[in-house]
Amino acid sequence: MTMKSPLHGQALALRLAAIGAVVLAAGASFAYAAGWLSQPRLTPQRIIDTFEAQAGHYPGYRKNHAKGLCVSGYFQASGQAASLSTARAFSQQRVPVTGRFAIGGANPFAPDTGIPVRSLAIQLSTDDGQVWRTGMNNPPVLAVSTPQGFYEQVLASAPDPATGKPDPGKLQAFFAAHPESAAFRQWAASYKPSNSFASTQYHSINAFRLIDSAGTAHPVRWQLEPHSAFAALPAQVDDKQYLQHDLQQRLAQGPLRWTLRLVLADPGDALDDPARPWPAERRSVDAGTLVLEQVDAPEQGACRDLNFDPLILPTGIEASNDPILAARSSAYSESFNRRSRESLSTGAQP
Numbered sequence: 001m002t003m004k005s006p007l008h009g010q011a012l013a014l015r016l017a018a019i020g021a022v023v024l025a026a027g028a029s030f031a032y033a034a035g036w037l038s039q040p041r042l043t044p045q046r047i048i049d050t051f052e053a054q055a056g057h058y059p060g061y062r063k064n065h066a067k068g069l070c071v072s073g074y075f076q077a078s079g080q081a082a083s084l085s086t087a088r089a090f091s092q093q094r095v096p097v098t099g100r101f102a103i104g105g106a107n108p109f110a111p112d113t114g115i116p117v118r119s120l121a122i123q124l125s126t127d128d129g130q131v132w133r134t135g136m137n138n139p140p141v142l143a144v145s146t147p148q149g150f151y152e153q154v155l156a157s158a159p160d161p162a163t164g165k166p167d168p169g170k171l172q173a174f175f176a177a178h179p180e181s182a183a184f185r186q187w188a189a190s191y192k193p194s195n196s197f198a199s200t201q202y203h204s205i206n207a208f209r210l211i212d213s214a215g216t217a218h219p220v221r222w223q224l225e226p227h228s229a230f231a232a233l234p235a236q237v238d239d240k241q242y243l244q245h246d247l248q249q250r251l252a253q254g255p256l257r258w259t260l261r262l263v264l265a266d267p268g269d270a271l272d273d274p275a276r277p278w279p280a281e282r283r284s285v286d287a288g289t290l291v292l293e294q295v296d297a298p299e300q301g302a303c304r305d306l307n308f309d310p311l312i313l314p315t316g317i318e319a320s321n322d323p324i325l326a327a328r329s330s331a332y333s334e335s336f337n338r339r340s341r342e343s344l345s346t347g348a349q350p
Contacts, residue, residue: 059342061108065119068102069244070301073255073292075124081262081287084218085210087316088126090287098123099292100303101197101247104137112243113233116193120202120224121308122290130314133306136202136224142274143175143184147323152178180275196246198228198256206310207271207320210262219265219320221278224258224290248295260287272322305340 058066074094081090089095103110104117121135144150156174157166175181194200202224209217228250239245250256262285263278270276296302311319319325 056107058106058108061106062102063106065102065104065121066106066108067110067112068100068119068303069247070296070303071099071101071247071251071292072294072296072302073097073099073290075260075288075290077288078286079288080285081210084212084220084262084264084285085316086213087132087210087314088128088130089124089132089314090316092126095124095126097290097292098125098302098306100306100308101243103243109240111237111240113193113237116188116191118197118200118202118243120197120200121303121306123303123306123308126314131312132314132317133308133310133312134204134222135308135310136204136222138200138202139184139187140203140205140223141183141187141277142205142324143181144178145180145273145275149178149180150324180273183277184275193233195231195233196228196250197243198247198250199226199230201225202258204310205274206322206325207265207274208313209318209320211316211318217318219269219271221263221265222287223261223263225261227257227259251292251295256292258290260290261285262287271320274322274324 062068075089075097076094077090077092079091084090099120099122102119102121103112103115104119105115116138118138119135121133124132126132144153153174156170159165160167175185204222207219207221210220211217247256264283264285265271265278266282269278269282310325313319
């Protein structure tokens, strides 16, 4: 992959900030939650307090990807991944799925099309009593490789009180100091949003290991490839619920589908660095089809009380040594516990 040169222009810097900040802000709290950084008196609680102070406090909502809606359906395995993993999801004919589409950020009242980052989190519940949860985003890579890098990007992306936007100069300096962000910068610079959650591709970003019946590990990343055709997002959108309304209308006409593609690593591919892409020619397996059938209520549906911790894995799938993955669970827990104690705020954005 040919990487572009460092950023040029305030508009591009701000665009990168809009994408990077919402993907990575929670990452800083993940790092602190796992004790990766040694700054004094910085606990998971304090980091989430700081994040809310910058992004806004909305009781009862998730502390990132706050605006979303619950969906349900099933996963239909192709059988092609059963030789790679003993996870029942790859052999069971139909696996019930509870999921959630969302946009990035902490504001549950933000316009759907005002945030570049889109996510899809799903829970697969197999007939052997096991659960697999995975949270995926539209960027294929992160901008940084380490928890320390997360922290530095969040600082660089903090809004300037005078403008309400990140300081382009600080962003320029951050990206210049982090050459590992090249793949992310290239993706962000060329990113063209689709007009629907349904036509968006979602990535695991982190690597995992599939474990087969012989105990052999197969390093993998996965992605959900939409069956719905791409169409560009209109230049002018007045509906603040545009993506949610679009999804509801599409599902009223019939199910929506994505192919779950498992991309297998070759020796030497980065398994512990979510900033490094794998070559496009890597072997991949069509593991099956995700079929979503209906939308539940935005914040009171079946996904409301699910913590989409990506380390909730079934037998046959294991975490890699990616430090970002290893650091996430404790912060997910802190965020989940906090919002569980709060009353959901239903008022309009002030």
